[in-house]
Amino acid sequence: MNRYKTISMAFIILFFLSFNGLFAQMGGGHGGHGGHGGNGHQGGNDCDPDSLIPVTVSGTAIVDSSMMHPMYYLDENGDGEADYHLNFGPWWYEPDSGNASRPNDGDFVTIDGGMHDDDSLMGNLPVIIVYQINGEFWRDPFDPSWTHHGGHGGGHHGGHGHTWGWMHDSLQVVTVTGTAMVDSTFIFSHYYLDENNDAVPDYYLNFGPPWYEPPSGAERPNDGDVVTIMGGLFDNNNLPMIIVYEINGQVWRDTTGWGPHMGGRWIYRYMNQASHIQAPFDDDDWMDIEPGWHPGGGGHHGHLPDSLFCQMIQIFPQNAPNSNNENVFAAYEFGLFSPGGVNILWQDHMYGRHIQFANNVDYQLHYNDIQLQGFNIDESTIQVKYWNEQSNSWEVMGNAVVDMVNNTVTITDATVSSLFILTGQQNPLSIDEQSPTLATQFTLEQNYPNPFNPSTTIEFSLQDNAHVVLTIYNVLGQKVVQLLDEAKPAGVYQVKFDAGNLPSGIYFYELKVGDVSMVKKMNLRK
Template identity: 25%
Template sequence: MRRFVTTVIVSLTVMMIFRPAMADNKPIDESLQKRMKYLGLIIPEEAKQRFAELDKRPPSILLNPDDVFDWRELGGVTPVKDQGNCGSCWDFAATGAFESAVLIADSVEWDLSEQQVLSCNWGGSSCDGGWMNNAYQLFMYYGSIEEYCMPYAASDYIDCIQDSCVVMVMQEDLSDIPNNITDIKNALLIGPVSTTYTVFDDFYWDCYDNVYTSPNHAVVIVGWDDNLCGGQGGWIVKNSWGVNWGDNGFFYIPYNSCGIGHYTQRPLYTSHLPELTCDHEQIDVLVPSGGQASDTLQIGNVGVGDLYYRILSSAASNVDSFGYYWLESENLVGPDYSWIDITSIGNAIEFPGNPNYSNSGHLDLGFEFNYYGNLFNSICVCSKGWASFTDSTSTTSFNRNIPHTSLPNDLLAPFWASLNPGDSGGVYFYSNNSDSAVISWVEVPNNVGDGIFTFQIILVAPYTIIYQYNSMGPGGTNQGSIGMENGTGTVGLEICYEEEFTTGQKAVQFYLGPPPGEFDWLEADVSHGVIHPAEFQDINLTCSATSHPDGIYRGELEVYNNDPNNVYFKIPIIMNVGEQAVGDQDEVPQRLSLLQNYPNPFNAQTEIRYTLPKRTDVKLEVFNLLGQRVGLLQNATQNKGEYAVNWDASNLSSGIYFYKLSAGNKINTKRMTLVK
């Protein structure tokens, strides 16, 4: 996981942190005896000699004389973790310091994998002990991956699978810091540092003071406070014993106590974020019966750092085993949002009993509707944001995952949540008694009153289903279930469960296609790699119908990468097999595409072509390598279709340029070369 953080840029004079007053008699930490079993710092002889020479240097000039400096207050410290029953303090100290370096440089909070370091380091460090340098070497020469890809298991018996993950950040270098207060303070001005000290059997978190012996534990210094510990002054330290230890996982220790500051190291990292571009929103491949066909996906990097990526192919996750699949209006080939107001033409549903916990019973549709292979002519509406073709009695507000065998089944759930239409708002039903019906929840509050919701179901015979969301929230948008399921609750589609899907002005349509069948028809010639700044990678995709009958087959390309703005996304890929796939190619395009300019390289003039699957706002721009816009070729609302734009670059110098197509909220970028 990662999140963006706004780093606070302030004067280096920071207010003193409030902490509990020191007690005269420190209680014994009952967990310490257990922790003492897993103090895993092992310092190689070579490192001891190196630091011994370093410590002979005189202290540097103090760069910041402030009494207090704390990276927690400046937004430069990642959350405290727990090393558990493993002597991996060396791992957590190095990883914590590196996470902070990246957070300070990029304002991105990565949760990096300590298990990667345990399983993959080259220096033999393990749960039996280790040295921070082994973690830093891995970060510098291989790179660091996210926690989710190799979750921490506090074990040496986890296989190293880093090659199946995406490298998120690369450490640039490492600096050894002399063991004196001034040099450590100066190093802290750049970011938190890893260090070592001695844990004694009566150690406590608030200003413990003792002599120096061989260090046995590694931690991260995140700041200083010259007023700590009765005026002695001391370090503010992040430990790896969880948030329930010390001061929410931190402790305070006098300068030089227990040898704190020996073997201090600072990872070096400067901001160099990659920026991924992709030329496809969706890929449609037309394949003749029993044959194969190919298309090309182009991924580019218009950022300033190396882009690491990995691509996996899989059966489409938005398709169920019956053949239903869904698209939202934010997808350029998805439905258009167009709210249908039925409050004046429909009927307010009169719920029996308590309208906050009620079911309308069967309402006549006036036509037959095909749902999971069964025909229905009525529907039942629950006040809690769902409807069913068969369940006329359930009133449950306890939403769940979809699908599920428990009632209600034959379910349509546009927003199944604890809604109270009996308090305000209303639920309405309309049918044209021919081929379409609408059910709308209008300005209905939730049970805690922090959100008001307006959404609807649209049914169009024989099997079209659309959910529309007019306004949702502000509170409670992450407390519902959205999806649909069959009569046994064994097949269905879950769009989201207790996650925010929308705050309004969105449509979702469910389509019916053939069952997906076995996913063995897609092959990509490249699965992972590194793309340097201003470079692009073509990935050839081959779809084979040698063992698949005519029909439409759906899959997905899952793209993992280290662009923090776009770490993971999916590209739907559709294989259309049959005679229709090799027929008329002059139809309206089915996806957004930005084609390579022609000619390329070019002298002065070139043509740029693109296709739009539906009417949308379009902007076509040209940028130089510095990111400066040098041309605006299109800025208008355009209908679906294919377009060509000529660009005259006779007034520009030779070099590489990027052209960017913005269509709605989608962006495609390609590179071209001007040669004069």
């Protein structure tokens, strides 16, 4: 009996032509480096984890070892044929903690994972990206690896939350050269370095959040590129991680402004100085915790431990859960970790727990004009809300102070929640109506098509000769690419924007004509 469902030769040829990188594990690949030959994905690569269907399936593993690197399938109904293709990531990938391993042919296994809703990826077999095998952690699709500074922190599936940091006050600065290995199973790629040319990663490379781009113009490597990395080495018990400072001699991140824990810091019950915690990639997002924060009691039975590692990051607004009825334009996640690595703001696989400190915490949350204009927010109506798991709703923090000059919101409150959001009412007037003089200078049309994949057209018109700057931003208001920066005569213009290398989500495009600008929102759906 044929253990694999029949795929026509014509389909195989077309599949190879269309998805060359998908089967790079079979030799060649795009990297030009024989030992790597691409990242070895097994279907469903570059997918958005939010688009995957959570599933748990049990069955017999089928391992096809006829290729350079094995392909994995699952027979769920015991008929001897594959019902699912199992994606364990690149052939060289191993989880950073736990005892999980790939199955042998004939093993009975239980798989927890995310199923791709496009069953045409692997010859009409549904693809499951593996999160757990037999209850052992394999990978966390929602884990923001750029905040990982040592080991797997439990993730959303483990109920511990996903921000984490290190206890070290300094890092060893190292310079290493090797071949880049890129795991693009998910929409945000993970980067590794093979230093000794054995086709196995020796370091994990932390380039920061996927939206971060350095002012120097340095770029992340492609799979198979030979690169020289200078950075801070965090040598944990698993794969050593390098926080990238330079790549091929170009500055990636200026570390002179970083605190000792890169976005996090330990606080202690009997500390005598305030602790300042800031987000790793925006110095204007921070929290100050004063001595006396500990409410008393022991470190068990629901009481706070004597020490906590505190961390904050800014997240995409659309990733704030249960926010469909909220007009969210900025969002933040906070973590409070016990010495054992458990985030006490996450429990029972649920987000949004909040606790009360014995005294107030000072917060500052930063937003920018691109976010305001892109979401058409009336700045005078901005509110800060936190998620209350007891009422199962977003609660307003009533003492927020909005600084419209510096684009910050400050709060003083004893509440520490895992999730904060900034919301605001829509401007009653459109941007055109708010500034009627704009129409006499230029017009900016809505991009078309919208939503789009992967390219769209942006049209604008100039009434007079002018210097024009057209820029694309992500949903955090951070610049992605500049499409135009030049003088233009009066007329109508159409500019094509190709987002083939960008993840799905909301983006903004801003047209500056002289000292006047307009921002519109667009939606990339892959």
